[in-house]
Every structure is written in C-alpha cells, then in structure tokens.
Amino acid sequence: MAASPPATSSGPALIWAGGEGRRIARRAGCRALAAAGCACYRAPVGVALTQLSRIYGTPLESDEAAGAAIASDPATLANALFGEAVDSDDVTSIESARDYLQGRIVFLSGCIPETALEPIRAAFEARLEAWA
Helix, strand or coil, X not given: CCCCCCCECCECCCCCCCHHHHHHHHHHCHHHHHXXXXXXXXXXXXXXXXXXXXXXXXXXXXXXXXXXXXXXXHXXXXXXXXXXXXXXXCCCCHHHHHHHHHHHHHHCCCCCCHHHHHHHHHHHHHHHHHHC
C-alpha cells in the first residue's frame, strides 16, 4: 500500500489522487470532498473550459471568460448539470442528485465565481423539485 501523502493547508491528507484515495473519496462523498478542499477531483487544465464551452455554446478560452459566462447565466450551467444528473446511473435519489451537483461544482470550481454558486444551486433545486 502506498504511503499516505502529508497533510496540507488545503485539507486533510485523507483525500488524494491515487487508488486508495479515490476509494476513500467515493465513500466520503462529494460534500466531504468539497469541505476538505480536495484538489484531486478538480478539472485538469483545459477540461473544464471544454465542457463549459459545450454547455454555453461558445468558445471559452480562459477561466475568467468561463466565470463571466457563468456569472451572467448561472441557470444554463444548473440546467446542464441537472441533465447530466438525470442521465447518470449513479444518481438514484434526490440526495444523490445533490451529491452529483456538488461533485461537478468541485470539478469546475476553477471557473465558477463564488457569487454564482447560490444561483446555480437554486436553479438546480428548482429542477430537482419538479423532477421529484
């Protein structure tokens, strides 16, 4: 078994990129990952921009451009993430849909402005209530 990584200021050493870390991360759930400041589930360079460009239907070439698009229309991101959640085999309940959203927020966190988080969650919740 690989040695545990040292603790960092961004969170406990419990969560790290690696086999055992990923198993623990899945068991811990996305909310625990976000609370721990986990970097192992954040999008690699360029991946978030590619995904957000697809969602917004326009080339987004920087985190700042993506952040501006999200800030101006957080419902578009919420609706796209809701569609992903509905299509996911891992989403089997309202709570797992919320966990899915939180995981995607963590993954895209380098591009999502802090001010857009609540509108994204509110729009997602509205869709979730209608779905339930």
